[in-house]
Amino acid sequence: MELKNNKYFSHIKEGLISKSTGFIGSTEDYSSASLVILGVPLDCTVSFRPGTRFGPQEIRLQSEGLETYSPYLDRDLNDYAYCDAGNIILPQGQLKECFRRIQVIINNLLEGGKFPFFLGGEHLITLPAVEVVARLYPDLAVLQFDAHADLRDVYLGDKFSHATVMRRITEIIGGKNLFQFGIRSGTKEEFIFAQKETNFFPFEVKEPLKKVNSFLRGRPVYITLDIDVCDPAYAPGVGTPEPGGCTPQELIQALHLMGAQQVVGMDLVEINPLSDPTARTAALGAKLVREAILSFGRPCL
Ligand SMILES: [Mn+2]
Numbered sequence: 001m002e003l004k005n006n007k008y009f010s011h012i013k014e015g016l017i018s019k020s021t022g023f024i025g026s027t028e029d030y031s032s033a034s035l036v037i038l039g040v041p042l043d044c045t046v047s048f049r050p051g052t053r054f055g056p057q058e059i060r061l062q063s064e065g066l067e068t069y070s071p072y073l074d075r076d077l078n079d080y081a082y083c084d085a086g087n088i089i090l091p092q093g094q095l096k097e098c099f100r101r102i103q104v105i106i107n108n109l110l111e112g113g114k115f116p117f118f119l120g121g122e123h124l125i126t127l128p129a130v131e132v133v134a135r136l137y138p139d140l141a142v143l144q145f146d147a148h149a150d151l152r153d154v155y156l157g158d159k160f161s162h163a164t165v166m167r168r169i170t171e172i173i174g175g176k177n178l179f180q181f182g183i184r185s186g187t188k189e190e191f192i193f194a195q196k197e198t199n200f201f202p203f204e205v206k207e208p209l210k211k212v213n214s215f216l217r218g219r220p221v222y223i224t225l226d227i228d229v230c231d232p233a234y235a236p237g238v239g240t241p242e243p244g245g246c247t248p249q250e251l252i253q254a255l256h257l258m259g260a261q262q263v264v265g266m267d268l269v270e271i272n273p274l275s276d277p278t279a280r281t282a283a284l285g286a287k288l289v290r291e292a293i294l295s296f297g298r299p300c301l
Pocket of ligand 1: 226
């Protein structure tokens with residue numbers, strides 16, 4: 001109460017002070033929001049360039065350069081009630097405790113009927129996220145947009161890694177419920193496994209997505225978008241750059257295509273501000289978040 005009467009608060013109210021560093025257009029009112037943005041800055045198992053722990057903050061910062069209006073969709077973020085809940089505080093290096101915290105918080109979001117939108121962090125965050133989401137939606141399909149198959153059984157002696165994450169997810173939902181797009185890197189074993197066990201669409205994004213779109217209709221879908229699916233020309237700020245990827249336009253169109261589906265959650269992972277000196281990767285990430293909110297979120301009545 002005291003805070004509301006002090007000068008600082010009135011400056012915020014008058015628009016002289018910007019208190020929030022949340023995603024553009026987001027509200028602090030959790031209860032009225034149907035979609036919640038949550039930063040999950042896990043940066044533990046990285047094998048090449050670390051720094052994804054700074055991804056969520058940089059995406060928020062770059063979102064300030066965007067318009068709230070999407071000319072593609074003729075929709076405006078101002079008509080959508082979504083909350084930026086901040087970042088989960090993670091004790092990096094204590095993977096088990098990180099997973100526990102991530103799952104407790106995601107569970108709360110889902111119990112509250114919120115659409116969860118996670119900003120990574122490394123790709124391993126998708127494992128605890130899908131574990132919780134799949135409990136609520138046993139028929140869950142997971143769509144992965146990624147340069148890498150992430151299907152190793154073990155990596156550097158570890159079962160839990162950004163390089164094994166989708167293999168672990170096949171053990172939860174079954175390989176036939178995993179759809180992989182844009183993959184152009186992996187071991188021979190991973191490619192053999194993918195061709196046998198998952199719905200595997202290497203190299204391409206938009207065309208195969210069009211094909212599976214009608215097949216997925218009516219099913220709950222979780223999207224995991226590893227920004228390195230995009231070519232390093234557009235998204236150089238990643239842990240493991242892999243040339244030969246898709247364009248930003250293709251990804252935007254892929255999100256719009258998914259707007260016809262029952263998408264129940266999403267993550268955007270692997271943006272690494274430490275290798276993104278012009279911030280173009282985070283700027284692309286911010287734009288994808290905007291298009292995703294406008295595709296999957298619910299407008300205010
Ligand atoms: Mn990945």
